[in-house]
Amino acid sequence: MKQPLLSSVILAFGLLAALPAHAEEMKLGSITFEAPDGWELQKNTEGILLTKKFPKTEDDDFAAAMIQLVGAKAGPAQLDANVAEMVSWVDGMTEEDPMTDSAGTTLNGHAIKVEYRCCGYQDDISLGQTIAGIASEDEQLLAGLIFMNTRSDHEDEAEDAFEALVRSVRFAGDDDKGLEPQSGDGGLEGVFTHLSTGLMPNAFGGLDFTSDSEIMVFDKAGLFSTELPAGTDLAAWCSENPTDCGTYKVTGGGWFGGERKIEMRSMLNDFGVVETETLPLEKSGDDLKIDEGDYFRLPEFDNGTRFDGSWTYTWASSGMTATSSGGVAVQRTVKFTPDGKFTRDGWSGGSSSSDMGGVTVSSDRPASSGTYEVAGYELTLKGDDGNTETLSIFAPDRDSTDLLVIDGGNYLKDD
Structure with missing residues (x-):
C-alpha cells in the first residue's frame, strides 16, 4: 500500500461540491460495501475516498471527515501489519495508543481488527482516526476514517456512517443475510429476566448502586435478544438492532448428551465484530440457569390488562x-x-x-x-x-x- 498525502486530500474538499452524493452498493475490486448517504465520492489511485463537510466551528473555518478505502492482496496473517501501516498515514498517530480497539471475526467468518486514536495535528487541523481492517483468505479491505476539526456530534454522525459501511463489507462468495440462525441453532423459547446488582463509577467521582432486570429473549429458530422488542417481532428487531441480538444453539443434555451448554454468538460492537461464548446451561421447570445466573421466565400480560x-x-x-x-x-x-x-x-x-x-x-x-x-x-x-x-x-x-x-x-x- 502506498501512503496518500493528507494535505492533498484536504485540498480536494474544495473540488467535490459538484459531485453527486451516493447511497448505494459499491465495489472495490471484488469487495462489495454499502456507501453512506450524503458523502461525496472520489476515486483515486489508492482506492476510494468518501468525504463529508460539516458546518464550521467557532474556532475553525474547516470541519470535515473522510473515509479512505484501500484493497490489498494479503491474507489474515498480514492484517495487523497493514492496519499499523494505515495508522501511520496520519503523522504522529503511531505514537498514540489506541483509545479503543477490538478484534475478532465478522458474521461471514473473516478476521477483523478496529482501532481508534486521538488526537493529532497537521497544518493546525486537529485530527482523530479510526482504522478497520477485514481479511479474507487472500484479500483485505483497509478502511480509515479521519476527523478534521469536528465537534463531538459530527464525529458521532461520521462514526455511525463508518460503522455501517464496515458492517456491510462482503468478499466474493459472502452472503448479505446478516445475523441469521444456522442449521442446528435454537432449542429455547420465551422471555427471561435476571436481576443484576452492583456498583458503578459515575461522572462525578462517586459510585452508583445499580439494580437492573436484565432480559434474555429466545425464539425457537435460534435468535436471542437482550432487549424486549417493542412494536415489532424479534427478527425485525434484530435486523434493526444487531448489537442487541445474536444467535444461539443448545447442545448436550438428556441421558447420553453430556453437560448441557448454550453457544451464543453476538456482535461486540457496531463494526460487526462477532464474539462466540459457550456457557453452562441448566433447566429448572420454566426457568433457566446460564453460567450460574438465574433467569426466570416472564409471563406475558393478557391482552387488555388494566392497572390502577x-x-x-x-x-x-x-x-x-x-x-x-x-x-x-x-x-x-x-x-x-x-x-x-x-x-x-x-x-x-x-x-x-x-x-x-x-x-x-x-x-x-x-x-x-x-x-x-x-x-x-x-x-x-x-x-x-x-x-x-x-x-x-x-x-x-x-x-x-x-x-x-x-x-x-x-x-x-x-x-
Missing part, C-alpha cells in the same frame, strides 16, 4: 472530587386507571460546584395524558395530542405489579 395506581421511576447520581462536586436526578411518574386512561409527568435537575463557582439547573416534563393498551410485553400509549408510543413492559415479580419495568426503567408503585 401510579408508578414512579427515580434515578440519581452524585459524587465529589478534591476540587468539585455535583449530582443529577430524574423522576418520572405514570398513572394508570382501570378505565384505560393514563397521565404522565416528571422533572429533572442537576447541580455542580467547584473552586470557580457553581450552577444549578432544573426542568419539568410537560404533563401528558391519553389512553393505554397492554398486550403481551407491549404498552401502547395513545396521547390526547394524537401521538402514539409503543413501549416494552413486564413485571419481574410474577405475582405482583408493584414493580413495572417500562422501556427498561424500574417504576415502583406509589403507596
Whole structure:
C-alpha cells in the first residue's frame, strides 16, 4: 500500500461540491460495501475516498471527515501489519495508543481488527482516526476514517456512517443475510429476566448502586435478544438492532448428551465484530440457569390488562472530587386507571460546584395524558395530542405489579 498525502486530500474538499452524493452498493475490486448517504465520492489511485463537510466551528473555518478505502492482496496473517501501516498515514498517530480497539471475526467468518486514536495535528487541523481492517483468505479491505476539526456530534454522525459501511463489507462468495440462525441453532423459547446488582463509577467521582432486570429473549429458530422488542417481532428487531441480538444453539443434555451448554454468538460492537461464548446451561421447570445466573421466565400480560395506581421511576447520581462536586436526578411518574386512561409527568435537575463557582439547573416534563393498551410485553400509549408510543413492559415479580419495568426503567408503585 502506498501512503496518500493528507494535505492533498484536504485540498480536494474544495473540488467535490459538484459531485453527486451516493447511497448505494459499491465495489472495490471484488469487495462489495454499502456507501453512506450524503458523502461525496472520489476515486483515486489508492482506492476510494468518501468525504463529508460539516458546518464550521467557532474556532475553525474547516470541519470535515473522510473515509479512505484501500484493497490489498494479503491474507489474515498480514492484517495487523497493514492496519499499523494505515495508522501511520496520519503523522504522529503511531505514537498514540489506541483509545479503543477490538478484534475478532465478522458474521461471514473473516478476521477483523478496529482501532481508534486521538488526537493529532497537521497544518493546525486537529485530527482523530479510526482504522478497520477485514481479511479474507487472500484479500483485505483497509478502511480509515479521519476527523478534521469536528465537534463531538459530527464525529458521532461520521462514526455511525463508518460503522455501517464496515458492517456491510462482503468478499466474493459472502452472503448479505446478516445475523441469521444456522442449521442446528435454537432449542429455547420465551422471555427471561435476571436481576443484576452492583456498583458503578459515575461522572462525578462517586459510585452508583445499580439494580437492573436484565432480559434474555429466545425464539425457537435460534435468535436471542437482550432487549424486549417493542412494536415489532424479534427478527425485525434484530435486523434493526444487531448489537442487541445474536444467535444461539443448545447442545448436550438428556441421558447420553453430556453437560448441557448454550453457544451464543453476538456482535461486540457496531463494526460487526462477532464474539462466540459457550456457557453452562441448566433447566429448572420454566426457568433457566446460564453460567450460574438465574433467569426466570416472564409471563406475558393478557391482552387488555388494566392497572390502577401510579408508578414512579427515580434515578440519581452524585459524587465529589478534591476540587468539585455535583449530582443529577430524574423522576418520572405514570398513572394508570382501570378505565384505560393514563397521565404522565416528571422533572429533572442537576447541580455542580467547584473552586470557580457553581450552577444549578432544573426542568419539568410537560404533563401528558391519553389512553393505554397492554398486550403481551407491549404498552401502547395513545396521547390526547394524537401521538402514539409503543413501549416494552413486564413485571419481574410474577405475582405482583408493584414493580413495572417500562422501556427498561424500574417504576415502583406509589403507596
